[in-house]
Amino acid sequence: QVQLVQSGAEVKKPGASVKVSCKASGYTFTSYYMHWVRQAPGQGLEWMAIINPSGGSTTYAQKFQGRVTMTRDTSTSTVYMELSSLRSEDTAVYYCARRGPVAGTADYWGQGTLVTV
Amino acid sequence: DIQMTQSPSSLSASVGDRVTITCRANQSISTYLNWYQQNPGKAPQLLIYAASGLQSGVSSRFSGSGSGTDFTLTISSLQSEDFATYYCQQSYITPPTFGPGTKVDV
Numbered sequence: 001q002v003q004l005v006q007s008g009a010e011v012k013k014p015g016a017s018v019k020v021s022c023k024a025s026g027y028t029f030t031s032y033y034m035h036w037v038r039q040a041p042g043q044g045l046e047w048m049a050i051i052n053p054s055g056g057s058t059t060y061a062q063k064f065q066g067r068v069t070m071t072r073d074t075s076t077s078t079v080y081m082e083l084s085s086l087r088s089e090d091t092a093v094y095y096c097a098r099r100g101p102v103a104g105t106a107d108y109w110g111q112g113t114l115v116t117v
Numbered sequence: 118d119i120q121m122t123q124s125p126s127s128l129s130a131s132v133g134d135r136v137t138i139t140c141r142a143n144q145s146i147s148t149y150l151n152w153y154q155q156n157p158g159k160a161p162q163l164l165i166y167a168a169s170g171l172q173s174g175v176s177s178r179f180s181g182s183g184s185g186t187d188f189t190l191t192i193s194s195l196q197s198e199d200f201a202t203y204y205c206q207q208s209y210i211t212p213p214t215f216g217p218g219t220k221v222d223v
């Protein structure tokens with residue numbers, strides 16, 4: 001079965017960086033893009049970025065350009081999201097989510113990682 | 118970016134009720150519209166894709182319709198596990214954007 005397992009909660013100081021991991025299993029890792037979506041406390045869902053695990057190409061939301069970096073390690077089926085220059089507004093739960101067969105959907109989600117700044 | 122709106126922002130309902138949630142885009146998105154359910158403290162789950170496609174494993178009491186700019190999610194007979202927040206999402210243009218959510222409570 002498809003599983004996305006994320007790394008644990010993080011507490012960071014303003015100005016620091018955080019790197020969250022998402023380990024995929026149960027499917028061919030390089031066949032499906034991966035989204036990152038975040039949710040501030042009590043707020044809605046905000047799309048951040050997407051990566052093609054096959055070639056490593058990325059697309060970032062303009063809001064996060066220059067601060068976010070997505071990478072992947074095909075040997076461990078893991079995707080990483082690094083966010084730099086953290087500020088209090090970045091306090092949120094960060095989710096990885098697999099892009100499903102229908103373009104743009106997110107059909108499987110990780111459990112979420114709380115990042116507190 | 119495409120702006121998504123939802124109405125109502127919240128609603129109160131009872132088990133067995135028929136519930137309808139509306140989502141609107143500020144430009145045409147064809148049928149590139151998806152619906153998610155989120156329970157407190159949990160990750161969202163995909164319910165409906167491409168406006169009316171039922172995601173595998175999702176109950177048939179959920180249905181979606183619409184095209185262009187106006188879409189609806191209908192729960193035919195509300196069950197206790199359906200009390201949650203529902204989000205629409207457009208996948209027509211990058212970045213994909215979400216509606217603000219509709220909370221369904223007792």
